[in-house]
Amino acid sequence: MAELKSLPPHLIGGNFLLVETEPNLIFTPEDLSSEQRLMAQTAEKFMEKEVLPHIEELEHQEPGLTQKIFRKAGELGLLGMGVPADYDGLDLDRATIVGVEEQLSRLGGFGVTCGAHSGIGTQPLQYFGTEAQKKKYLAKLATGEWMGAYALSEAGSGSDALGLRTKAELSPDGQHYILNGTKMWISNAAWADLFTVFAKVDGQHVSAFLVEKTFPGVSTGKEEHKLGIKTSSTRRVILEDAQVPVENLLGGVGKGAYIAFNILNAGRFKLGAGAIGAAKESLKVATRYALERQQFGRPLASFGLIQHKLAEMATRIFVGESAIYRTAAMMDAVFATGETMDSTTPPFPRGLDEFALECSIIKVACSEILDDVADESLQIHGGYGYTEEFPAARTVRDSRINRIFEGTNEINRLFIPGLLMRRAQRGRFPLVAAITKVTKELLDMSPLSDGGESDELAVAQALLVNAKKLALFIAGVAHQKHGDKLIEEQEVVAAIADIIIEVYLGESAVLRTWKARKAGGNVTVMSDLTLAFINDAVGRMELLARQALAATSQGDELKARLGIVRRLMRWSPLNGVALRRRVAKRLCEVGSFPALVAVK
Amino acid sequence: MKILVPLKRVPDPDTKIRIKPDGPGIELDGVKFAVNPFDAIALEEALRIEEKLGEMEVVVVSIGGEECVEQLRVGLAMGADRALLVKTSESLDSLAVAKVLAAVYRREKPDFVLMGKQAIDDDSNQAGQMLAAMLGVGQATFVSKLELIENNTKARCGRETDAGIETITVRLPAVLTTDLRLNEPRYVSLPGIMKAKKKPLEEMTPADLGVAATSRTKIFKLESPPKRKAGVRVKTVDELVDKLKNEAKVI
Numbered sequence: 001m002a003e004l005k006s007l008p009p010h011l012i013g014g015n016f017l018l019v020e021t022e023p024n025l026i027f028t029p030e031d032l033s034s035e036q037r038l039m040a041q042t043a044e045k046f047m048e049k050e051v052l053p054h055i056e057e058l059e060h061q062e063p064g065l066t067q068k069i070f071r072k073a074g075e076l077g078l079l080g081m082g083v084p085a086d087y088d089g090l091d092l093d094r095a096t097i098v099g100v101e102e103q104l105s106r107l108g109g110f111g112v113t114c115g116a117h118s119g120i121g122t123q124p125l126q127y128f129g130t131e132a133q134k135k136k137y138l139a140k141l142a143t144g145e146w147m148g149a150y151a152l153s154e155a156g157s158g159s160d161a162l163g164l165r166t167k168a169e170l171s172p173d174g175q176h177y178i179l180n181g182t183k184m185w186i187s188n189a190a191w192a193d194l195f196t197v198f199a200k201v202d203g204q205h206v207s208a209f210l211v212e213k214t215f216p217g218v219s220t221g222k223e224e225h226k227l228g229i230k231t232s233s234t235r236r237v238i239l240e241d242a243q244v245p246v247e248n249l250l251g252g253v254g255k256g257a258y259i260a261f262n263i264l265n266a267g268r269f270k271l272g273a274g275a276i277g278a279a280k281e282s283l284k285v286a287t288r289y290a291l292e293r294q295q296f297g298r299p300l301a302s303f304g305l306i307q308h309k310l311a312e313m314a315t316r317i318f319v320g321e322s323a324i325y326r327t328a329a330m331m332d333a334v335f336a337t338g339e340t341m342d343s344t345t346p347p348f349p350r351g352l353d354e355f356a357l358e359c360s361i362i363k364v365a366c367s368e369i370l371d372d373v374a375d376e377s378l379q380i381h382g383g384y385g386y387t388e389e390f391p392a393a394r395t396v397r398d399s400r401i402n403r404i405f406e407g408t409n410e411i412n413r414l415f416i417p418g419l420l421m422r423r424a425q426r427g428r429f430p431l432v433a434a435i436t437k438v439t440k441e442l443l444d445m446s447p448l449s450d451g452g453e454s455d456e457l458a459v460a461q462a463l464l465v466n467a468k469k470l471a472l473f474i475a476g477v478a479h480q481k482h483g484d485k486l487i488e489e490q491e492v493v494a495a496i497a498d499i500i501i502e503v504y505l506g507e508s509a510v511l512r513t514w515k516a517r518k519a520g521g522n523v524t525v526m527s528d529l530t531l532a533f534i535n536d537a538v539g540r541m542e543l544l545a546r547q548a549l550a551a552t553s554q555g556d557e558l559k560a561r562l563g564i565v566r567r568l569m570r571w572s573p574l575n576g577v578a579l580r581r582r583v584a585k586r587l588c589e590v591g592s593f594p595a596l597v598a599v600k
Numbered sequence: 601m602k603i604l605v606p607l608k609r610v611p612d613p614d615t616k617i618r619i620k621p622d623g624p625g626i627e628l629d630g631v632k633f634a635v636n637p638f639d640a641i642a643l644e645e646a647l648r649i650e651e652k653l654g655e656m657e658v659v660v661v662s663i664g665g666e667e668c669v670e671q672l673r674v675g676l677a678m679g680a681d682r683a684l685l686v687k688t689s690e691s692l693d694s695l696a697v698a699k700v701l702a703a704v705y706r707r708e709k710p711d712f713v714l715m716g717k718q719a720i721d722d723d724s725n726q727a728g729q730m731l732a733a734m735l736g737v738g739q740a741t742f743v744s745k746l747e748l749i750e751n752n753t754k755a756r757c758g759r760e761t762d763a764g765i766e767t768i769t770v771r772l773p774a775v776l777t778t779d780l781r782l783n784e785p786r787y788v789s790l791p792g793i794m795k796a797k798k799k800p801l802e803e804m805t806p807a808d809l810g811v812a813a814t815s816r817t818k819i820f821k822l823e824s825p826p827k828r829k830a831g832v833r834v835k836t837v838d839e840l841v842d843k844l845k846n847e848a849k850v851i
Binding site for chain 1: 615616618629630631632669670673674677787788789790791793794796797
């Protein structure tokens with residue numbers, strides 16, 4: 001592979017663990033232009049008028065209804081946002097797209113239909129297709145004339161995606177690949193016109209194919225009865241001697257893994273954006289209910305435990321949102337370099353690969369944020385929340401899938417340290433040097449600089465600097481013990497991943513708050529949210545570190561290492577109750593998350 | 601043909617309005633703004649006329665601070681051809697707005713003005729009528745049906761009144777103010793938003809137009825409507841009649 005060009009430090013995947021980033025280098029929701037906001041508003045109005053009033057019919061999959069609304073979304077430009085203008089797309093930046101997708105996913109499963117279409121349904125072709133393939137299909141997908149789907153999973157291969165069994169054999173005349181196999185859990189299957197299907201050529205080389213639904217031998221199974229996202233279609237895709245023209249091979253024979261995994265990066269990012277959109281809606285609904293519902297002669301919102309819930313929901317949404325918009329712009333910047341990776345023919349953009357780790361963080365974090373927010377929103381509704389009278393129950397059902405699809409959260413957790421190790425082995429990421437340096441520094445007992453900061457935000461940032469050291473230190477200890485078999489120690493690997501996740505979320509929130517403060521805004525609320533998060537993250541990280549170290553060392557060595565953890569996680573606890581009450585009070589005044597964090 | 605459509609920047613109808621504790625006005629932080637919905641209906645109608653007639657121009661105008669550019673961009677994104685911003689930091693009453701619009705009218709010489717019957721922030725319902733009077737042209741208010749007739753020299757308007765629809769014909773130029781049921785405004789499409797960036801948007805001051813934009817009225821106080829009291833459940837018709845007669849005193 002050609003050597004990769006060097007990028008600025010803040011644009012290197014995973015590098016946030018090794019370097020500190022200037023606040024003005026990150027993108028924040030406050031930086032959105034009025035045009036970008038207007039596009040999100042269009043999606044918001046579209047949802048309110050076309051989708052939400054029909055949510056019941058959509059969930060019962062009234063024939064033709066999803067397709068009708070889908071086409072309308074296409075007419076408004078909501079389905080081809082990331083596609084180049086040459087193929088009737090809008091060529092929009094990711095921050096704009098996130099804003100729109102947050103809206104499309106706020107309630108119900110229509111967002112899954114759109115996301116599966118414009119993400120994993122369109123992007124394999126967009127990033128790995130030849131000119132001829134793109135000419136044939138891409139504009140159709142970008143305008144919503146056609147719907148796209150992605151067919152990777154099988155009955156026997158979910159997380160073990162490359163263990164797939166679907167076969168592709170070249171026909172005797174060399175004109176077609178003949179595909180045989182069954183794909184499972186295919187979103188949009190009932191309505192899709194074009195499937196990106198993964199199959200093994202000659203039983204061994206994983207390859208991707210563009211398969212039209214009308215090709216001979218292609219059919220779909222019956223609708224799966226799912227717990228949630230009932231609006232979206234999920235079926236098997238059955239390939240029985242399916243005839244796929246050779247020109248529909250995507251990226252070359254044996255290049256399927258590059259396509260599958262790089263597209264999943266983008267899909268994971270999109271999933272995070274959708275989850276945060278749904279979480280905001282759920283918080284809005286919960287806030288409204290907490291203000292209306294009276295018990296003991298007072299609104300629920302006047303009680304401390306309810307305030308705690310509302311503020312915690314806002315806190316989690318804030319950190320997730322901060323990480324998403326930061327990453328969106330980082331991805332755009334690397335895409336903008338035009339640099340490609342030549343593992344496939346044609347080569348694919350480096351931007352798709354660079355932030356694989358950040359995409360996994362966002363997938364895991366935001367899907368869990370939404371689950372927790374949805375759960376607490378239902379709880380605030382009490383018995384009513386358990387009925388279909390309010391949207392809370394639906395959100396709980398719809399949310400749950402996010403921890404499963406696009407790579408389970410378990411797979412994504414393992415992937416985070418795993419990717420760092422792989423990049424280190426390839427000389428693409430200086431992990432070993434960083435671990436060696438941190439370990440030496442910590443064992444030398446050299447005093448940690450506490451910076452003598454009095455500014456709470458600076459103190460929080462200093463804690464995160466230590467948390468990065470903690471992650472590297474534990475990774476070093478674990479690797480020392482297990483060597484390259486570390487990946488088999490899944491519990492330890494996941495603990496490292498969780499610390500890294502806390503760091504990225506926390507840092508994104510700190511940098512966002514700094515940036516808004518430097519711009520002269522009133523950031524009282526942002527600051528409260530950031531501190532509320534880090535105040536609790538300290539304890540979570542310390543626990544993870546203790547568990548990981550106890551699993552890898554014992555006796556005096558363990559004691560010494562736990563001492564290092566305590567030193568790194570030194571933190572004067574803030575009054576989290578007061579912080580959250582302030583946030584909840586303000587939230588109840590303004591009614592929604594966007595208004596809560598709006599900077600004057 | 602040319603149609604002039606004024607667009608007012610108002611708090612989004614879905615926004616929670618909070619009155620400032622320290623004086624007349626509302627809290628602005630966290631408040632979303634939108635094009636006055638009745639103005640959006642006016643613009644939609646103008647765009648439909650443009651689509652029908654072909655060669656013509658729809659010009660949108662807003663009066664206010666730099667922030668009104670946002671609403672003008674919405675207008676351009678919906679399909680207006682050109683935008684004008686009359687910049688002022690003053691908060692104008694209906695009469696002052698009408699004066700400024702009259703000056704814009706004289707500069708632009710449109711075939712007619714199509715505007716919302718009222719703005720949803722102050723609900724004055726005066727600017728259109730005042731404008732027509734100043735210009736000495738006809739007016740049709742509360743228009744819920746509009747048709748250009750006699751070679752586009754007249755407008756046949758269905759007006760919503762309490763008693764029903766009144767149909768009148770006005771000679772153009774005229775000022776037509778729109779009611780809710782005239783149409784349903786289109787979405788602001790994403791391609792439209794991108795095209796809007798390239799459309800002309802001209803800024804000017806009231807002085808440039810030769811008018812002094814000053815209000816003659818002043819807002820002293822704003823109050824939220826009183827909270828609705830909880831309802832009661834009546835057991836019998838007799839009880840209901842009794843309450844209506846003796847408590848509510850409505851029958």
